[in-house]
Amino acid sequence: MKGTAGRLIRTFLFHGIKIVSLLLAVSIIAFVLVSASPIDPVQQYILGLGTAISPEQRAEIEAYWGVNEPPVERYLSWLSELLRGNWGESALYRRPVADIIGERFANSLALMLCAWLLSGVIGFALGCVMGVFRDRWPDSILKKLCYLLSSVPTFWLGLLFLLIFSVWLGWFPIGFSAPIGVAQGSVTLGQRLHHLALPAITLSLMSFANIALHTRQKLIDVLNSEYVLFARARGEGTWTVLRRHGLRNVLLPAVTLQFASFAELFGGSVLAENVFSYPGLGSAVAAAGLNSDVPLLLGVTLFSALFVCVGNMIANLLYGLVDPQIREVGK
Amino acid sequence: MKKLNRRTKVLLLTAVMALVLIAVYAFGLLIPEEAYASSFLQAKQPPSFAHPFGTDSLGRDLLMRTLKGLSVSMTVGLVASVISAVIAVLVGIAAATGSKYVDAFLNWLIDLVMGVPHTILVILISFAMGRGLKGLLIGIAATHWCSLARLIRGEVLQLRNQQYVAVSRRLGKSSGWILCNHLLPHLVPQFFVGLVLMFPHAILHEASVSFLGYGLPPEQPAIGIILSESMRYLSAGMWWTAVFPGLLLVAIVLLVDRLGDHLRRILDPYSAQE
Numbered sequence: 001m002k003g004t005a006g007r008l009i010r011t012f013l014f015h016g017i018k019i020v021s022l023l024l025a026v027s028i029i030a031f032v033l034v035s036a037s038p039i040d041p042v043q044q045y046i047l048g049l050g051t052a053i054s055p056e057q058r059a060e061i062e063a064y065w066g067v068n069e070p071p072v073e074r075y076l077s078w079l080s081e082l083l084r085g086n087w088g089e090s091a092l093y094r095r096p097v098a099d100i101i102g103e104r105f106a107n108s109l110a111l112m113l114c115a116w117l118l119s120g121v122i123g124f125a126l127g128c129v130m131g132v133f134r135d136r137w138p139d140s141i142l143k144k145l146c147y148l149l150s151s152v153p154t155f156w157l158g159l160l161f162l163l164i165f166s167v168w169l170g171w172f173p174i175g176f177s178a179p180i181g182v183a184q185g186s187v188t189l190g191q192r193l194h195h196l197a198l199p200a201i202t203l204s205l206m207s208f209a210n211i212a213l214h215t216r217q218k219l220i221d222v223l224n225s226e227y228v229l230f231a232r233a234r235g236e237g238t239w240t241v242l243r244r245h246g247l248r249n250v251l252l253p254a255v256t257l258q259f260a261s262f263a264e265l266f267g268g269s270v271l272a273e274n275v276f277s278y279p280g281l282g283s284a285v286a287a288a289g290l291n292s293d294v295p296l297l298l299g300v301t302l303f304s305a306l307f308v309c310v311g312n313m314i315a316n317l318l319y320g321l322v323d324p325q326i327r328e329v330g331k
Numbered sequence: 332m333k334k335l336n337r338r339t340k341v342l343l344l345t346a347v348m349a350l351v352l353i354a355v356y357a358f359g360l361l362i363p364e365e366a367y368a369s370s371f372l373q374a375k376q377p378p379s380f381a382h383p384f385g386t387d388s389l390g391r392d393l394l395m396r397t398l399k400g401l402s403v404s405m406t407v408g409l410v411a412s413v414i415s416a417v418i419a420v421l422v423g424i425a426a427a428t429g430s431k432y433v434d435a436f437l438n439w440l441i442d443l444v445m446g447v448p449h450t451i452l453v454i455l456i457s458f459a460m461g462r463g464l465k466g467l468l469i470g471i472a473a474t475h476w477c478s479l480a481r482l483i484r485g486e487v488l489q490l491r492n493q494q495y496v497a498v499s500r501r502l503g504k505s506s507g508w509i510l511c512n513h514l515l516p517h518l519v520p521q522f523f524v525g526l527v528l529m530f531p532h533a534i535l536h537e538a539s540v541s542f543l544g545y546g547l548p549p550e551q552p553a554i555g556i557i558l559s560e561s562m563r564y565l566s567a568g569m570w571w572t573a574v575f576p577g578l579l580l581v582a583i584v585l586l587v588d589r590l591g592d593h594l595r596r597i598l599d600p601y602s603a604q605e
Binding site for chain 1 (some may be wrong): 428429439442444445446447448449450451452454456457458459461465530532535539542543545558561562565570572574577580581584585588
């Protein structure tokens with residue numbers, strides 16, 4: 001199987017080069033955009049200090065930050081520091097950006113992972129139900145529901161959930177990732193999950209429609225095929241057909257699609273985290289932009305691009321390496 | 332009375348939807364500022380006959396504010412999706428008809444724009460433009476063209492292999508002539524349907540980004556801003572400030588989405604078999 005190993009290496013190499021080029025481009029674009037901003041970072045920093053400073057001191061800060069150097073030099077020095085692991089210091093939180101991203105990403109990851117699994121499982125199950133009951137009432141109701149949910153803005157759904165489940169029913173806390181007034185170390189897993197539930201459900205409801213409709217279409221294609229007709233003629237029931245023929249053909253595209261949806265997941269998490277005051281990357285990036293915290297904004301942008309690229313690469317690899325049909329065509 | 336056939340029904344329905352949308356838009360534009368002026372005597376009132384959506388914490392009528400906000404959102408959505416759709420057509424045609432390198436580059440560009448979460452990219456662009464309507468417009472226009480561009484690229488690639496295009500070429504027609512007479516007419520339905528289907532996304536993005544505090548200034552009536560204000564009063568029991576404006580937004584988005592779908596059915600001959 002020399003061909004397989006060679007193809008694997010080639011695929012990895014190809015995607016690796018592509019990801020590096022994309023990330024480089026993202027860093028350049030983000031840097032240019034931030035530099036183009038009319039908001040003066042030095043002024044913002046001085047405002048954040050809270051004291052008046054003399055023009056000499058201001059000039060010192062400018063010299064230290066290298067504000068007056070040409071943009072290309074600034075970019076190159078920023079990039080080389082970035083590659084050495086120094087992501088700069090956040091002006092808003094007064095801590096290294098890398099630390100903030102690491103800490104907040106752990107929170108965001110928990111949220112996104114829950115939502116991702118939830119939307120994948122619900123979406124796939126509903127898609128199968130819709131496919132099996134094609135054009136009958138369960139299908140048409142669920143299809144309407146999917147269309148409805150894809151037209152509802154994430155943050156409004158979050159607001160409604162807050163209103164119903166937190167304010168009226170009091171089942172869930174109003175926000176944050178842990179109870180207020182409890183030390184970081186003594187927060188139990190149950191409390192964390194309790195705080196996580198509502199944002200995760202909101203986020204998953206936003207993305208399951210896509211996968212459900214996709215699965216439905218694929219399943220219908222499979223059920224209309226001749227091998228399923230033959231299976232039915234042999235006397236297989238709906239459940240057996242689904243298990244033996246449906247799931248095998250439908251599961252892989254669904255998983256691939258789910259990996260390819262990292263961008264929407266991240267974008268949705270920005271909104272969900274802001275509604276629920278959840279301390280993740282999304283609320284950090286919104287705060288960073290509003291408070292002109294350039295290092296943090298750049299850091300999170302790059303990080304989100306990396307996150308999405310990894311998701312897309314997994315989707316491509318799954319598609320190209322696991323699916324025998326595409327593998328054959330790829331040769 | 333004779334039963335209407337399906338095409339006529341779809342056409343009528345589409346016309347009604349378009350009329351409703353235009354009416355909402357025009358009504359929102361025509362609302363004078365006095366209609367949602369603040370009045371402290373009427374602050375925080377639940378829905379009633381005088382104020383069907385209730386009033387907010389400053390005593391502004393929420394129905395009027397929401398309608399005004401919707402018309403602003405629709406303007407942003409319309410302009411941004413027109414720009415986006417034009418970019419999509421240009422990129423799609425260039426990718427399909429250009430050389431191998433142009434195609435590879437444009438595909439890479441699409442991957443690039445799709446590689447950053449749209450919310451983050453719009454925040455970044457809005458930040459670069461110093462927050463405000465312009466940044467919002469450019470941000471949304473710059474992020475929404477990718478999938479339509481891919482669609483159009485595929486369509487053009489398919490059209491280029493058609494026999495009549497080959498015959499045209501053999502007859503000595505120039506590439507420009509073929510583009511204008513064979514390719515572009517086929518892309519018109521794609522363009523309009525893509526445009527209408529992009530519109531709800533653009534509105535939703537506008538609302539989300541305004542909700543986060545970018546985009547429109549806080550004194551402007553916009554759905555995102557109304558909803559982000561409502562968040563502060565949720566625990567105080569002012570549910571109407573969150574529910575009704577959002578509901579109206581969802582209704583408009585659904586309406587536009589359906590409109591796009593119907594338009595596709597009217598313009599796309601293959602949909603007859605559905």
